[in-house]
Amino acid sequence: MIRSHVLICGGTGCTSSGSAKLQTILEQELAARGLTEEIKIVKTGCFGLCEHGPVMIVYPDGTFYSRVQPEDIAEIVEEHLLKGRVVTRLAYTDTGDGEAKTDELPSLSDTAFYRSQQRIALRNCGVINPEVIDEYIAMDGYKALGKVLTEMTPAEVIDVITKSGLRGRGGAGFPTGRKWAFAAATPGEIKYVCCNADEGDPGAFMDRSVLEGDPHAVIEAMTIAGYAIGAHQGYVYVRAEYPIAIERLRIAIAQAKEYGLLGKNIFGSGFDFDLDLRFGAGAFVCGEETALMTSIEGQRGEPRPRPPFPAVKGLFGKPTVLNNVETYANIPLIINNGVEWFNSIGTETSKGTKVFALVGKVNNTGLVEVPMGTPLRTIIEEIGGGIPNGKKFKAAQTGGPSGGCIPAHLIDTPIDYENLLAIGSMMGSGGLIVMDEDTCMVDIAKFFLEFTVDESCGKCTACRIGTKRLLQILDKITSGNGTMEDLDTLEELAAHIKTTALCGLGQTAPNPILSTLRYFKDEYIAHIVDKRCPAGVCKALLSYVIDAEKCKGCTACARKCPVNAISGSVKNPHVIDTAKCIKCGACVETCRFDAIYKK
Amino acid sequence: MKTLAELAEIREKMKGKVAMRQNDGNETRIIVGMGTCGIAAGARPVLAALVEEVSKEKLEETVTVTQTGCIGICQYEPVVEVIEPGKEKVTYVKMTAEKAQRVVAEHIKGGKVVTAFTIGANVAK
Numbered sequence: 229m230i231r232s233h234v235l236i237c238g239g240t241g242c243t244s245s246g247s248a249k250l251q252t253i254l255e256q257e258l259a260a261r262g263l264t265e266e267i268k269i270v271k272t273g274c275f276g277l278c279e280h281g282p283v284m285i286v287y288p289d290g291t292f293y294s295r296v297q298p299e300d301i302a303e304i305v306e307e308h309l310l311k312g313r314v315v316t317r318l319a320y321t322d323t324g325d326g327e328a329k330t331d332e333l334p335s336l337s338d339t340a341f342y343r344s345q346q347r348i349a350l351r352n353c354g355v356i357n358p359e360v361i362d363e364y365i366a367m368d369g370y371k372a373l374g375k376v377l378t379e380m381t382p383a384e385v386i387d388v389i390t391k392s393g394l395r396g397r398g399g400a401g402f403p404t405g406r407k408w409a410f411a412a413a414t415p416g417e418i419k420y421v422c423c424n425a426d427e428g429d430p431g432a433f434m435d436r437s438v439l440e441g442d443p444h445a446v447i448e449a450m451t452i453a454g455y456a457i458g459a460h461q462g463y464v465y466v467r468a469e470y471p472i473a474i475e476r477l478r479i480a481i482a483q484a485k486e487y488g489l490l491g492k493n494i495f496g497s498g499f500d501f502d503l504d505l506r507f508g509a510g511a512f513v514c515g516e517e518t519a520l521m522t523s524i525e526g527q528r529g530e531p532r533p534r535p536p537f538p539a540v541k542g543l544f545g546k547p548t549v550l551n552n553v554e555t556y557a558n559i560p561l562i563i564n565n566g567v568e569w570f571n572s573i574g575t576e577t578s579k580g581t582k583v584f585a586l587v588g589k590v591n592n593t594g595l596v597e598v599p600m601g602t603p604l605r606t607i608i609e610e611i612g613g614g615i616p617n618g619k620k621f622k623a624a625q626t627g628g629p630s631g632g633c634i635p636a637h638l639i640d641t642p643i644d645y646e647n648l649l650a651i652g653s654m655m656g657s658g659g660l661i662v663m664d665e666d667t668c669m670v671d672i673a674k675f676f677l678e679f680t681v682d683e684s685c686g687k688c689t690a691c692r693i694g695t696k697r698l699l700q701i702l703d704k705i706t707s708g709n710g711t712m713e714d715l716d717t718l719e720e721l722a723a724h725i726k727t728t729a730l731c732g733l734g735q736t737a738p739n740p741i742l743s744t745l746r747y748f749k750d751e752y753i754a755h756i757v758d759k760r761c762p763a764g765v766c767k768a769l770l771s772y773v774i775d776a777e778k779c780k781g782c783t784a785c786a787r788k789c790p791v792n793a794i795s796g797s798v799k800n801p802h803v804i805d806t807a808k809c810i811k812c813g814a815c816v817e818t819c820r821f822d823a824i825y826k827k
Numbered sequence: 828m829k830t831l832a833e834l835a836e837i838r839e840k841m842k843g844k845v846a847m848r849q850n851d852g853n854e855t856r857i858i859v860g861m862g863t864c865g866i867a868a869g870a871r872p873v874l875a876a877l878v879e880e881v882s883k884e885k886l887e888e889t890v891t892v893t894q895t896g897c898i899g900i901c902q903y904e905p906v907v908e909v910i911e912p913g914k915e916k917v918t919y920v921k922m923t924a925e926k927a928q929r930v931v932a933e934h935i936k937g938g939k940v941v942t943a944f945t946i947g948a949n950v951a952k
Contacts, residue, residue, distance in 0.1 A: 231878040231892060233847055266875070288847040288891035312861040312894025355848050365834060366841030374831045487829045495831050 232267045232309060235285040237354060239274030239440050240433070240472055241594075246298070247282035253298050257305040267309055273441015275354035276595040277341055280320060285336070285354075292336050294320040340610050341592055346573065348581045349397075349434075349557035350597045353441030358476050361483040364444040370489055372563035373448050376455055377497040385456040385563070386412055392562045392570040393579035398424055398515075398552030399627060399656040400732070401578070401645040407549060410539035411457040414547040419459035421450050422543060422550040424520060425466035425473070428512040429628030430679060432659035434583040435553035437595050439466065439473035442557065443480035447503060449556035451490065452563065453549050454501040461502055463543070465520050468507040477505060512629075512683035515657075516731045517550050519685065530687045531731035552657065554583055574600035578644035582655065584626075586612050588662035589619065601642040604634055608662055619664040623747070627656025629676040629683075630736030632743025633669065652743040654736070668765035669748040670755055674702040676740040680733065691734030694725040698741060707768040710756040719745065764826040767811045771827050776801035778823035785815035785824065843887035853912055855890045855935060857881070860906040862897025868904035869923065876924035877907070880931035890935060903946065909934060918946045 236242075236251050251269060258264050275283050280294035286304075291314050293304065300318055307313045320339065336342055347353075356363035364370070376385055390405025411419060423446060427435040439446065450462045466474055481503055484490040492500045506524045513519045514529040521543045523529035542548025558580060562570050574580050578600035584607065586596050591613030598607060604624060608614070615621050623633040626643075632653035634641065641647050645655050663672065677699040686692045701718055704710050722738030729735045745752060754760050761769040774785075774794075779801040786794040786802055793809040796802030804815070804824075816824045829837075859865070859874045877892045900906060903920035907930065910916050917940050919930060926944050933941050942948055 229875055229879045229882065230844070231874060233845075235848065285848075288893045310861070311863070311866070311896055312859070313896040356845065362837055362841045363845055365837045366845045368838065370834055371838070374834055378831060489829065495829070495834075 230266060230268045233270055233287040234267060234309070235270045235272050235287065235354065237273070237275050237281060237283050238271040238358075238472070239278070239353075239437055240470075241274060241278035242281035242283060243472065245281040245295075247284075249298055250282055250284070250296055250301060253301045254305070257301055258309070261305060261310060263305070263309060270357045271359070272356060273353040273358050274350075274437040274595055276345075276350065276437075276597075277320070277592060278595065279591070279593040283320075289314070290335050292320040292339075293318045340613065341594075341596075344602065344606050344611055345597050346581050346599050347597045348561055348573075349438060349445075349554045349583050350441070350595065351561070352445065353437055353595075356442070358441055358443055359479050361444060361480065361487060364442070368564055369444055369560070370448055372560035373451055373489065374495055375563060376452050377495050377499055382412060382456045382458065385452065388563060388567055389456070389559070391567045393574075393577075394555065394558055394562060394570065395578065395645065396552060397554035397558075397582065397657070399630065399654060401655055404551060404555055407539060407551070408453060408456050410537065411459075411542075411547045411549045414540050416458075416547050418461075418544075418546045419457055420543040420546055420548040421453045421457070421459045421462040422521065422524070422548055423450055423462070423464040423466075423556060424515060424517065424550055424552045425464055425470075426508040426515040426520060427467060427470075427553075427657060428510075428515045428683075429630075429657055429659040430676075431587040431661050432585045432628060432657050434585050434595060434658045436467075436470050436473050438553050438557050438583075439470065440476055443473075443476045444484065445560055446477075446553055446556045447480055447484050447490065449559035450503060451494070451501045452559055453551070453556070455499055457547070457549055459549070460500045461504075463504055463506050463524055465506045465508055465514070465524055467510060469510055474505065474507070481505070511685070512679075513685040513731070513733050516733055518731065520550065521548065530685050531733070533730060554658070575642065575644045577646050582643070582658060584658045584660040586660050586662070588624075588660075589615055589664040589667070590662040591616050598643075600644045603640045603642050605639045607643070607660065608639070612662065615662070615664050619666065621662070622665050622667055623663050623669065625653075625661040625663065625672065625676075625740070626659070627654040627736075627739070628659045628661075629679045630654060630732065630739055631656045632739045633663075633672070633747060635747040652739070652746050654739070666763055666765070668706075668761050668763040669744040669751050670702065670706055670761075671763075671765045673740045673744045674699065674706060677702055677737070680737040684733065684737075688728075688730035688734060690725050690728040691730065691737065694721060694729070695734070695737050697721060698725070698738060702741070705752060705755050706761070706766040708755070708759045708766075710752075712753075712756060714756070715745065715749075715752060770811065771806045772804050772809055772811060772813075772815060772824055773827050774802050774804055775823045775825065778821050780821055780823075782820070784818050784820070788814050788818040790814065843882060843885060846887040847891055849888075854888075855912070856908075856910045857890060857892045857930075857935070858895050858908040858910065859892070860896070860898055860904055860908075861894040862901075862904075864897055864901035865904045865906065868901075870905035872924045873905045873907060873922045873927050876927040877931065880928050881935070884931060884936055886931075886935065900946075903949065906946075919944045920946045920949050 284293040386408045394404045395401040508514045514523045519529045519531040538548040583597045623635045681695045684691045781799040793805045905922040907919040907922050
């Protein structure tokens, strides 16, 4: 008789911090104490709090253990699982791990990290074992599909999705119901349903976590989409770099087929639907819908002009619906809980929730899902636990290389599609990169431009050459050779690229430059006029100096310097030869007297 | 191929098995003292009986069975506490598997405290 469940995160984050090993040791410990029949180990998807991984939850108590090490397992089994005493030093609290003093631990949903979250797309992540279809079914899985196939017409399904106000979670925010309606209205014997799981933004991992933690939700939703538009074949286009997601999808598809939830005559309704996987080789442009479909067709992943839109002429020239993983993850709940329920969450124009991959200079790196309209401040300060090392928040980048930055003075902006566009950023797929005062905004713009230059497929001139030129100008500025005219050129060129590039990649590539120019023009000017990088990042513009007052002449820095640029005799102040210095910063780390600073 | 009825059957069967993971603080909690004293006095079969009865009666979604350490009345172990939302805690003492079955049937399901097993009825005056 099972009396307790121990959930161990099997997402990519915790797997890399060693959760698989914990599971093995836990199995051995339970066997050694004869508890195998009483305690069940469940490997789940991502809990979201990746920063504190590997994480483990013990139910029914709901105790959340963080940063569990192999040597902790014996204690957890002996104390908690056998004797019912929480191992407080490992229990997660808001103040960090190991700080719990009493037995009255906050329940998981009361911690600052989870309190403001509302998990819809992530509802089953960290709750069920994604490799067991019955657990998904227990969470009302495939109930929506049953309802759709036996009680609703395709038009009714589309009507529900349209009225729900669900918009594409891949970034652009196109209304999902309208997309489905277009594909349904296009005549054709053969149609397709595709899922965009080619998550490419630097730092984003929402889609991976949904696929790893709840693959059946995507399968169920794609089948519903197939019924709605009249398609019988679906493809999930997933990055080959996501081995765990692929494995779990494979298992889930096999189980769904075994149960007859994929295949012929589902639920005896006469509706057939099948699903296959296609792997992306890591080209960012393949996240663009037309390039993605070209890649599924077996061609080189390059975009093509729209119109015709995929809903009219998509995969293999047939009408196609293509949605993002997170969009699909919302569908079954909308069908089950109804339009009004979904409408009650979010803002006027943006309904529901959004998942963000919270990364960068923030304490709780991880995956968070909040209602649309949640202010950025709540996400960063409350859920994210603020900025590490007492640094000041400077800006947050949403939308990755296609988006823009949100500066500190706009931190109270409620996040939804319209507000982000209005302040020069975009929702994007959900990467949220937090930057502190040590981040140079010109350097950040350059980083994203380097990314788009690398990832530009080269098909259209505007993107292939335009982004390269933008990057060259940024290089010029960060190396101290920029002129004020360069800023005008940047803006002019950016405007041309935005209007003439073939696909979303090029059209949005100038955004990081435009938004940093909008909010941090003074930093660009400091680089150009003062030949100075205010954040002390751009190497060409800074030099390391030893403060003769503070230097004790201990020679530690001189011995550490890899290029012998520091000279001086024992017990006398040392000097850095700026001509030799490669600005590696090794001396600063070595100095025990804080005598070396950047200028 | 599964029919809708078969799907519903799996769902019902599985719901109880995952219910303990959706603990929202509003359920009835049955807490078994599992300190060394409790275990020595026979708390394990009591715990097992409680878990089994709760599952048999399909109460998993509203009732959680959990453990705690020694609460200091070792001579009355095995001790079982029942905390229902909004009600005063009931403490049962010197429990056995059979008594546990009655507590689930009469108290948890029937809503009537089994007074004979409570600490009040067993402490020497």
